Amino acid sequence: MPRTAFSSSSNCPRIDVAVDMGNPFLNRTVDGFLKIGAVAASRVAAEETFHFLQKGSINKGNFEDALKRMCKEGAYWGTVSGVYVGVEYGMERVRGTKDWKNAMLGGAITGLLISVTSNNNKEKVFKDAITAGAVATAAEFINYLT
Structure with missing residues (x-):
């Protein structure tokens, strides 16, 4: 029976930030925190930009609220990611397998x-x-x- 398959590839830019904490566990945890935290903050920035454009105006109070929300979401999701990456790496080390x-x-x-x-x-x-x-x-x- 003939088979067909769909194959595709995409090249997207990749940004890596290396923070060497001197320990692979800490390196992965901080890396997860930074990457996912930046994604969460960017999502909030996009949402807030849409709201500002929809309103047609922006003031200092709205801008400060948007920045606070970006920081809060980035810190929350960065922490969740950092905990997950750290726990997963710890499990890998304890179990001896990936x-x-x-x-x-x-x-x-x-x-x-x-x-x-x-x-x-x-x-x-x-x-x-x-x-x-x-x-x-x-x-x-x-x-x-x-």
């Missing part, structure tokens, strides 16, 4: 830690841990495909 189970455990532990800090509902904490583990595992499998 596979999808590290992503699953790293995601679940990160989801649990982030949820515990913001929720008192035990059921919600476990749902968040399961969801984060599933998302991290799916992302790992997608990385294997590409």
